[in-house]
Structure formats: C-alpha cells, structure tokens
Amino acid sequence: MKRLYGWGIVRSMFIAYKNLFRKKITVQYPFKKLTLPERARWAVEPIFNEAGETKCTACLICERACPDFIIKIDTHTDEDKTKHIDAWNYDIGACMMCGLCVEACPFDAIQMGHNYELARTDPSTLSIKLLEGVLASKGKQRPAAPANIDKPEEKPAEKGGLDG
Numbered sequence: 001m002k003r004l005y006g007w008g009i010v011r012s013m014f015i016a017y018k019n020l021f022r023k024k025i026t027v028q029y030p031f032k033k034l035t036l037p038e039r040a041r042w043a044v045e046p047i048f049n050e051a052g053e054t055k056c057t058a059c060l061i062c063e064r065a066c067p068d069f070i071i072k073i074d075t076h077t078d079e080d081k082t083k084h085i086d087a088w089n090y091d092i093g094a095c096m097m098c099g100l101c102v103e104a105c106p107f108d109a110i111q112m113g114h115n116y117e118l119a120r121t122d123p124s125t126l127s128i129k130l131l132e133g134v135l136a137s138k139g140k141q142r143p144a145a146p147a148n149i150d151k152p153e154e155k156p157a158e159k160g161g162l163d164g
C-alpha cells in the first residue's frame with residue numbers, strides 16, 4: 001500500500017508528543033541514582049558474620065565454578081590446622097557477573113553486590129583482593145555446611161551376595 005507523502009513525519013511527531021506526557025524512567029545521574037532491584041547483579045562481594053568475620057572457609061568451590069577463571073584464592077594451613085586466606089583475588093574487569101560463584105558457595109560467604117559504579121581510570125586496579133590475610137577455619141571448628149544442601153537418601157541394604 002502506498003503511504004501518504006509526509007506520513008513518517010506525522011507519525012514521528014505523534015510519538016514525540018505522546019512521550020511528552022509519559023512518566024519519566026530516567027534520572028539525572030550522577031545527582032540522582034536509581035534503586036536497583038533486589039536481584040540485580042554487579043561485582044562479587046564478601047559477606048561477613050555478626051562478629052565481622054568472613055564466612056569464607058577457603059573451600060575453593062567458587063574458584064572451580066567460575067567459567068572465566070578469574071577467582072584465585074591463595075591459602076595456607078598452619079601446624080595447628082588453622083586455615084588462612086592469604087588473598088581472595090578477583091578481577092572485576094573480566095567478571096561477567098553471572099553469579100555462578102555465588103550459587104556454588106555452600107557457606108553463603110559471597111554475594112553479587114549492588115555497587116554499579118565500577119569504572120576505573122587505571123586498568124591495573126581492576127584486579128582486587130576481596131579478602132586478604134584472614135582466618136578461614138580453625139581445624140575441626142570449620143563451619144558446618146548449611147542444612148539446605150541435599151543429603152543423599154539412605155537406601156536399605158540390598159540382599160544378595162553369599163547370604164542372599
């Protein structure tokens with residue numbers, strides 16, 4: 001169908017006029033900032049307990065779960081079996097904020113933060129240490145895994161073998 005000459009101009013003017021009365025969805029950043037939805041994901045952050053201690057036990061599960069291989073946790077264990085985190089290294093520049101490390105952590109020791117002002121002028125500052133020189137676990141006092149981890153069902157012993 002052949003359109004009328006100038007139809008595009010009329011239509012664009014109509015859309016512009018309609019948008020004049022729409023509720024604003026932008027803010028005057030950086031003077032005003034939006035409140036992010038609860039499930040928004042930005043950089044990984046450590047979680048601390050009430051005493052201000054890290055909940056990380058240096059189990060290294062998050063390191064293995066990261067598809068970008070950007071988590072590198074350096075640890076050492078003392079003679080008294082206390083485990084220490086020398087450095088919990090993380091590269092913001094390479095993180096794709098997938099949240100897989102947070103999902104994999106059995107101790108709820110990390111979370112996806114809400115700080116979206118992550119721009120840096122110096123690229124060398126993109127590699128950071130989330131934790132440094134902290135105690136991760138004290139021998140047998142290592143925190144127990146959360147109760148929500150599925151335990152394998154106990155199966156009744158099967159009859160068989162020589163007695164069966």
Ligand code: SF4
Pocket residue numbers: 044065066067068069070071094095096097098099100101102
């Ligand atoms: S959010 Fe994803 S890419 Fe970033 S550190 Fe965690 S697992 Fe790796």
Ligand code: SF4
Pocket residue numbers: 055056057058059060061062063073104105106107108109110
């Ligand atoms: S952050 Fe969680 S998964 Fe990663 S080493 Fe610490 S306790 Fe383990």
